[in-house]
Amino acid sequence: MTSKILLEIENAQVNYLGKATFYQLNFIWQEGQQWAITGDSGRELTAFLETLRGSTHLPKGRISRTFASEYIAQKTDEGSVHSFRDLIAYVSQQYRFRNKSNLQNFYFQQRFNSSEADEAATVSAYLKENSTPIPGPWTLEKVAALFRLTPLLDSSILMLSNGETRRLALALGLLRQPKIYLMDQPMTGLDQESRAAFGDFLKAIISEGIHVLITTSSAEIPEGITHVGELKSSGKIQIWERENYSLNKNQSKDLPWNSDVMKALLEGLPKAENEVIRLENVSIRYGEKTILNQVNWQVNPGERWQLKGKNGSGKSTLISLLIGENPQAYSQNFWLFGRKRGSGESIWDVKRPIGFVAPELVRFFPSNQTVRKVILSGFFDTMGLFKKTTAEQESKMNQWLQLFNLETFANLPIQRIPLEQQRWTLLARALIKAPKLLILDEASQGMDERQRVIFRETVQKILELTPITLIYVSHYQEDIPENVDRIFELS
Structure with a gap:
């Protein structure tokens, strides 16, 4: 029938x-x-x-x-x-x-x-x-x-x-x-x-x-x-x-990027001089709900960490402390780059040495922000470009566009381009200012299988070419680069 x-x-x-x-x-x-x-x-x-x-x-x-x-x-x-x-x-x-x-x-x-x-x-x-x-x-x-x-x-x-x-x-x-x-x-x-x-x-x-x-x-x-x-x-x-149906795929690790351009762009990434992160008994609460409870963690220069935990375990809240977005940071025993939070630093002092990628960032850019503007906004740590840029900054942005094959998307609003190009745009935005600490929060989410392999291997190459400190969040172990050799897990 x-x-x-x-x-x-x-x-x-x-x-x-x-x-x-x-x-x-x-x-x-x-x-x-x-x-x-x-x-x-x-x-x-x-x-x-x-x-x-x-x-x-x-x-x-x-x-x-x-x-x-x-x-x-x-x-x-x-x-x-x-x-x-x-x-x-x-x-x-x-x-x-x-x-x-x-x-x-x-x-x-x-x-x-x-x-x-x-x-x-x-x-x-x-x-x-x-x-x-x-x-x-x-x-x-x-x-x-x-x-x-x-x-x-x-x-x-x-x-x-x-x-x-x-x-x-x-x-x-x-x-x-x-x-x-x-x-x-x-x-x-x-x-x-x-x-x-x-x-x-x-x-x-x-x-x-x-x-x-x-x-x-x-x-x-x-x-x-x-x-x-x-x-x-x-x-x-x-x-x-x-x-x-059986899985039978052999994903190549070869990168589609120009290796000379990539190496030149990454040459300026510095290594932190002091301990990058120190948390001592950090607790975050919203009303009656405790999100982080007595968390202790130290990250030293050049270390590469995987941050793990179930949905709702507090990973996003912890990252919000690190990137200067959580107002409760000032009441905690918490140091960034050897300096205690709340000791007179501005929000921009906190953000300047940190590159951050998360898929939800795209939702918070104004609708008129094109790919080129989003990448340039990395120089200023703003959710969009609102300042005049220099010729040098424009040149650097064009090199990142070229590296990640984003030229055809340069003048399109980031919210209107395919998801994989959104992810490369956000990675370029994070790296363009040569950060000491790179935080990738489910950064390849939404990419297809081949693109996820390319993303992982791109991050791996960044780790091989630079002394950058890394915190990588992913629920997929296969997305973790080989050089990420430390784990911090939130219960």
């Missing part, structure tokens, strides 16, 4: 973000199939998802969404405004939250200032405000329990960790009561425990009749998936049933 077709793409030419991406895309999604789509290009995987949800342009070919036929017929008879999108939930990698005035005007420091966190809704209020009126099996209490959000319901969304924010986005998708649930790299940002439990989450929602399609790496196909598709750059999709 032939299964019912839920969605079909036939011989489609697909234009995504104004560029032709696929020339002859074909895909059939049948009832009972749960899909994982892999591929070598994160941009193309996102374009495929955007095609399914109707957000790309098809000059040729067609797409039929028969899963929505009954719903559309019913709403048409009722005379109600409707769309097949009413039945689709989509979790992208670029979700943005708004404050209570419905404006996206948060700034990065607000995450760590308890007096300003009230500008954002609580987790509970945010889920209520953004759920759908369509009836269905998913209640706020049910999704909160499923995603381990129940203890966080009264917390400001601005105070959530990267992984907690991802779980919130996934929970919100369920409250749409979807028939089709699309997720773009849903396990990025999740700790090992959450990734291990992701298959249980999939099985729970599939049991309620939801059909799932996710993009993911070929090494992470969760339980519950029945079919795997590997998307080629031509638009062809090679298909396997889950039990017949």
Whole structure:
């Protein structure tokens, strides 16, 4: 017996973000199939998802969404405004939250200032405000329990960790009561425990009749998936049933960068003269909630550390202390580069010797900030370029553009370029001022498999060529460069 077709793409030419991406895309999604789509290009995987949800342009070919036929017929008879999108939930990698005035005007420091966190809704209020009126099996209490959000319901969304924010986005998708649930790299940002439990989450929602399609790496196909598709750059999709799919990839460590340009740009990176970090019994609390409890840590010049811990263990809060964004630093026994915090230094004195990369930084740049402006802002430690630059600074920025193959994106807003180019832009911004300490917080999150290897090996080369001190945060051990040989773990 032939299964019912839920969605079909036939011989489609697909234009995504104004560029032709696929020339002859074909895909059939049948009832009972749960899909994982892999591929070598994160941009193309996102374009495929955007095609399914109707957000790309098809000059040729067609797409039929028969899963929505009954719903559309019913709403048409009722005379109600409707769309097949009413039945689709989509979790992208670029979700943005708004404050209570419905404006996206948060700034990065607000995450760590308890007096300003009230500008954002609580987790509970945010889920209520953004759920759908369509009836269905998913209640706020049910999704909160499923995603381990129940203890966080009264917390400001601005105070959530990267992984907690991802779980919130996934929970919100369920409250749409979807028939089709699309997720773009849903396990990025999740700790090992959450990734291990992701298959249980999939099985729970599939049991309620939801059909799932996710993009993911070929090494992470969760339980519950029945079919795997590997998307080629031509638009062809090679298909396997889950039990017949095996990982067989040999990722080269060769870098695509000009080694002479890279070496010249890194020549100015200095080594710290004094101990880089010293924490003595550091404790951070927000109201009744303790985030860091009696933390002690010392980092010496030239050391390379991996900072580990589950989602919500306080990694982001600890990093906020190091980069000068947490106002509670002044009440702690805490030294940076041999100088006790709160001894008369300015915020700019703290930031000057530190380069910092985190994927959420992109959300806090004003919408008019182009790639070139973002890189140049690294000289001034500001979330955007607001000062006149020198010819020397412009020259250095152009060299970083050239090194990371970003020239074609130079004048585009950073929020409108592919995720992998965003990550290289942020790395260039961090390095352009020749820092003594480099902090990489899930810095390759959202990159496809090949790009993650290139990112890891690029950082490895930086460590080989310079005396820089490094703190590297990642939930994926395979992303850690070889020269990172020390571990500090938060419980």
